[in-house]
Amino acid sequence: MNRIEEFEQARPLLLSIARRFLGRGHKAEDAVHETWLCYETQPAQAPSDRAFLSATVARISLDMLQPRRPEHPPPQPAPSPSAAAVALLEGLPPLERAVFVLREIFGCGPPEIAAALGRTQAACDRLAAAVPRAGDGRGTNRWPGRIEGAEAVARALAAIGPSLTRIAVTMEPQQVGRRPGAVFRDREGTVLCALAFDVLEGRIQTIRWLTRPYTCPSRPTPAP
Structure with missing residues (x-):
């Protein structure tokens, strides 16, 4: 046959x-x-x-x-600057994240970073060398001046807060200009950065990083 x-x-x-x-x-x-x-x-x-x-x-x-896949699938939309920035933060270990925040977001120089971390300049330089810079091809093109969207804001604050608390940097709620905001201070009380919030229906929708130099109210002196 x-x-x-x-x-x-x-x-x-x-x-x-x-x-x-x-x-x-x-x-x-x-x-x-x-x-x-x-x-x-x-x-x-x-x-x-x-x-x-x-x-x-x-x-x-x-x-x-099986459903047929298109030969040329449509391109996926690029993540927003806010989402890309937050993802970069979340991918760093806590100490490296703190260095990134101080350097890339707050604009602190090496002496300020060393003071905030409570380490020698040489030790901080070695640590900083291992931390990516915004715009070096491993992260976003540049750190955005603001983070938009309630979800991105919540993730950014959740990523930043614990990493800074780890090195004794505090975030104090404070009026910044005409907006509610917060001020970050190192262990010696020196102001490192301030940010302002856009609030809608009780939720923070945008955080704006203030460009240095800026003026912030002094920390109240405790009553004797």
Whole structure:
């Protein structure tokens, strides 16, 4: 029995298998036809032609059930500057994150970073060398002047707060200009940065980093 005769003898079985997957429409006929094309191109007849044909039509039918992916899928939208900046922060270990915040967001120089960390200048220089800079190809092009969106704001504050608390930097709620905001101070009480909040319906929607130099009210002196 030649290959064509073998296939024609198996056709009712193959059509039955295809219909179990694809129903009684034209797709089952297409699956059987694809099975023949596959069988026809085999270099030699399989040891068990009927078993080979049955397995092939089942595989082709399953493949036809899968949604076809576009040859050129549409590009995914690029993350917003706020989302990219927060993702960069979240990817750093706590101490490196604190150095990144002090240097890239607060604009602190090496002496201020060393004072905030309570370490020697040399130790801080070695640590800072391992921390990525915004715009060096490993992070965002530049740190944005503001973080927008309630979710991004919450994630940014959650990433920044604990890493700074770890090195005794405090965040004090304070009016900044005409907006509610906060001031960051190091362990000696020196102001490192201030930020202002845009609040809508009781939720912070935007945080804006103030460009240095800026003026902030002094910390109240405790009553004797």
